[in-house]
Amino acid sequence: MAGPRRKKYTSGEGAQYVTRATAMRALQLSLKDFRRLCILKGIYPREPRNRKKAQKGATGIKTLYNKKDIRFLLHEPIIWKFREQKTVGRKIGRAKALKEYSEAKHLMNKPVLIKLDHIVKERYPTFIDALRDMDDCLTLCHLFSTFPSIRHIPRDQSTLCRRLMLEFMQAVIYSKALRKVFISIKGYYFQVEIKGQLITWIMPHQFSFEPQTKEDVDFRIMSTFVQFYIVLLGFVNFRLYHVMNLHYPPRVRRVEETEGTDLVDKMALQSERIAALNYPLVSTTTSIAEEEETALDKFELDGNEASKMEKAYIEADKIQKLKTLFKGMKVFLNREVPREPLVFILRCFGAEISWDKKLFVGATFEESDETITHQVVDRPQIERQYISRYYVQPQWVFDSVNARELLPVERYFIGAVLPPHLSPFVDESKTEAYHPPEEQQLFSNNENENEEEEEITPAPPKITTKEVDVSTKSISSIQKSINDSEESSSEEEDEEGDLGPEALKEKMKMKMIVTPGRMEEKDPFEEKKKEREEYKLREKMVHKKHKALYKSMMKGRALRAKDVKVLTKKRQLIDQKKMLKS
Amino acid sequence: MVMPELSKKRKQSSLEKSQLGDEKKKVVSLKDVVGESDDLISSLPEDGVVDSDVSDDSSEDEDEPVDEDEFNEDSESEGDEDLNSEIDSDELEWESENEEEESSQESDGDPEKEDAVEIKSKNGIEKSKIGLRKEGVPGTSTQPPGEDEYAEGDTSDEEDIRNTVGNIPINWYDEFDHIGYDWDGRKILKPEHGDQLDEFLKKIEDPDFWRKVRNVQTGQDVVLSDKDINQIKRLESHKIPDEAFDDYAPWIEWFSSEVLEMPLRKFPEHKKSFLPSKDEMKKVSKYVHALKMGWMKTRKAMKAKEKKEKQKGPQFYLLWKTDDVADEMRRIENHIPAPKRPLPNHSESYNPPEEYLFNEQEMRKWNRERKSLGNKKLHFVPQKFNSLRQVPAYKRFIRERFMRCLDLYMCPRAIKMKLTIEPEELVPQLPSPADLQPFPTTASIYYKGHTDMVRSISVDPTGQFMASAADDGTVKFWEISTGRCLRTATFSGTARCVAWNPSSQMSLVAVAVDRKVYLVNPRIGCQDHIDQTDELLDKRPYQDKVTPPRVEAAVQWEYLSEGELHEQGVLIVLNHFKEVKQVQWHWKGDYVFSLMPDGENRSILIHQLSRGRSQTPFNRARGLVQAACFHPTKPYFLVATQRNVRIYDLVKQEMVKKLITSSKWISDITVHPGGDNLLIGTYDRKVLWFDLELSTKPYKTLSLHSQAVRSVAYHKRYPLFASVSDDMSLIISHGMVYNDLLQNALIVPLKRFSCHDKVNDFSLLNVTFHPQQPWVFTSGADGNIVLYT
Incomplete structure (x- = not known):
């Protein structure tokens, strides 16, 4: 037996959402207060799976909130604070209108504080x-x-x-x-x-x-x-x-201590x-526990896991190095250099820093200090230079941190044309995207280091090259031998005249020589072309359901490839220009 | 119950009074005058003379306590002249009022004088009496005759007492002679006013007429004193009525915070008030204790603390006890955390590699797209600075942060599954074409000779020869292996279709040229078969039945024994009534059908060679017939109209099945040699594979071509099929059909050829497989025929 007919939108998608207007009515708040409440409570509209159903058949786009979220808001104590604020505001307005300024001031001095x-x-x-x-x-x-x-x-x-x-x-x-x-x-x-x-x-x-x-x-x-x-x-x-x-x-x-006595x-x-940011913080405990960094424990793992673990070890090592990157350095910041970011970075990695005393509180040593190792300068030239220190531009600090090693300072000297500053947030594993040569260089630098470490183990590609060598050698030797034989035969031809029929037979035999066969040259493109053709035909068998998706994916891929192509082309042109200039 | 009687009596007395014709002059209280008639006030002369006497008098009244005796005297002396006449009337009244009490008095001879005297003598006593029982005694009754009761000024108290009717509209008494009742319940009669003439006369005669006002309560005229008039005038001009009142008199302080000249209360302070309160003491001691213990703070301390707290800012504490253990509490359901902003790449650097900078074209594009809403690649222009000190603040920073804030609280959130697959994974994994050999891989022979488009080709059942029909009206017979044209038959008209008889014993080709179908003996191949065919089709066999006129009108058989056509090898000519598009043999070789798209219900004719006659299998046209074919194993006939394919059983003469293609226009149809599968090419770029066992809908729709498909074909032995289309391509596919009913056909596209040129938007027109070898032929609009091996 069928029960009574169920009303529409009483269950499912239609019953899950409320519009903003409904929510505001339920909460009895103005739009302003509702907005504040949403921001403070972190409530946000939701995108329904089926908008038409969620809006109970209404067309257009409405801001929809989860009904449960709104119900959750109903019990929020800060709503009452909002209401209090509103009444206080009204009272202040009233007092002002009546010119009771003392009352208004009194009310304004006691704002409704909202605890979050x-x-x-x-x-x-x-x-x-x-x-x-x-x-x-x-x-x-x-x-x-x-x-x-x-x-x-x-x-x-x-x-x-x-x-x-x-x-x-x-x-x-x-x-x-x-x-x-x-x-x-x-x-x-x-x-x-x-x-x-x-x-x-x-x-x-x-x-x-x-x-x-x-x-x-x-x-x-x-x-x-x-x-x-x-x-x-x-x-x-x-x-x-x-x-x-x-x-x-x-x-x-x-x-x-004396500095602040008469302040x-x-x-x-x-x-x-x-x-x-230049003074060390005071700890609550007296004993200073010096960085007891927990090194990663090594486990014996196999296959994929092992390689992952290895990567993790390398990463951990690098970070450990990074943490003491600037240790032992004494850096002086010139006054034109942005102080806060540089102090933050340098102090993070253990450098000692100072700046002009008049610039800001916290300068620890003078510019004339001979023990200074680096001075960060951002101007075309500087009048008085000390021999004992490097004068570098601020980008050196940033690049060194990203490279996780102290980069050579030559390229960052005063007035030098800086190398491009690259973003460290680019994912190197993405092969589809464009990577400028500088980045590849940086990347390969790191790789080289690894290779140096790994040099003890013989690299397999070298063996293959050797093999190739051998093979070529063998071919040449065979050729040589053939040549030799030819030579010998020609020599023998000279002796043709004074030879008997047997000899002649032998000679005939000798004439039937085997010329070296040539390798059938396979067009490498043909194979590819064939594969491509086959793939193109196979492409046509993509299921109807996936056809649009497939097309859009391929289109996106083509666009990305195009971008990369454009950038590479531009780079080539720039390089060419540079070459011509120099 | 007494009242009516009284009133009667009163009336009488009032009548008597009216006879006297005297008017009572009374000073009406100010209140009455102002309240009742504004006209009166306005009628007052503006420059009314103020009677100084009266005003003096009134001032005296106010200032000094009035001595009774003096008052009497004053009233006597003042009222002399004015009120002489009044006295009489008063006396009369007195008389009339006392009628009830002392009726005996009336009988006296000359009561007037006596009474007057009497009252005068009594005056002193009476007044005192009034003082005692003020309320009880009506004023009029106590009024001594000859004296004006209002002489010393009006007091409203007395006025009210006179008439007891209360505050009612006085017009209720308009019908009566009286206007109310006095305190003793006697009627107060309306005084006689005289008629209009009297009034007028009075106006002329009486100099005080302008200051006369009628008292509504008593109905008497009252003369306003100068003082009253003065007061009225002051009121009118919004001044304080009392002239003597000083607005700006210095304030005298009697009791304030400084002056305590007069106490607020009459009685002295209570004795208790000098003792300290016990209750308060208790409270104070409580507070003191609380302060001592620190439970309570002084206001000052509180303020200081508040200030200190304010300076300190918000207070923080250890909100999370551990790093990753969550406390149980109610939270937002199905929380979707906001996605983080993408991290910057090289182009956002202050000193990017140069290729990231915009060139002019890119800059223009960026400017064009700046205002559009679509997704842009970059929302900023990459810039390069030579050093850090040159980098300015980013102008849109605040705006960008603001937009992020808006996104965080306004943007609808949903969890969307992101596809992590590569597009290659969507392409089905099919067996490699290399594993599905043999199939044609190269275009080997071009058969050139036709000058116009080759519409149709047909291969002889032995696989040695091939016939082709072209638009130039020629039919050429080729040797396949050599590519040599053996013979050419020329016809007048367009050769649309050619079909080789499948019987191996016959050497016969059917050619459709315009409205005619020629049965041609090509005279190539085995000589026995050639002769045999000539012999067989020498003349029309005997017709045992009369051909119906419907058929007769549609087609006429013509056996040729001589003539130019016979020289070319034509044995029979079938003259049709409409243009023939297609001819095809039944696999046995005895039947051939011809298809005329314009023939309506006779669009298909089946001809039987052995009997030399024709049939029209269908009586009713079911749409425009596009193509047809015989079923290879069963006595079925398949007819493709524009959208559907119908399968008829020719023996039972009924429709077996109707296939729904859901395409717009079918171009070609062919049946798999197994008989269970069907291939249909359509002008809307599709090739449809039907499995007749499975359903009436396509088993697979192949969209291999990018333009209209012209022709499709199955190979007789190998699992191959081919399709040609206007996109200049021939696609050969593997189509394996399994005997196992549970296994569906396997379809793999194998190879694409493109060997024909495009001529007038046509390229490839027909495709046919070789009967034995895995070879395929195509004919094109460029007049070529190509063999692929």
């Missing part, structure tokens, strides 16, 4: 999850830390961003977690590895703030994001410091010292 701790925990169940999602957080915080005081952004937000970013960078320096760096036209990319998670963020170039039009950028939305990110970053910093046995609001080692604001000095 529980949301951080809820959005990121584990610390690892939080680390995985740090990219946007760090980039935005770094951007905000460069902002002046502007409308729609709370006054203390940018200072807090700066403080937290510096704390994070200090933690990275302490743990030597930096892996890759890159100077892009957008800013400095840094990639760090914390707990096995790769975090990449961008530090904008100097003076990155520019007033934006209303249509371009809504700072309120960004500020809401930052409101959450600040809390997240704070908790992440706290845990990082805690794990590393450091004091959480970080404390730097007092270098010269009014000691706190400011302290924070500036942290900002200098």
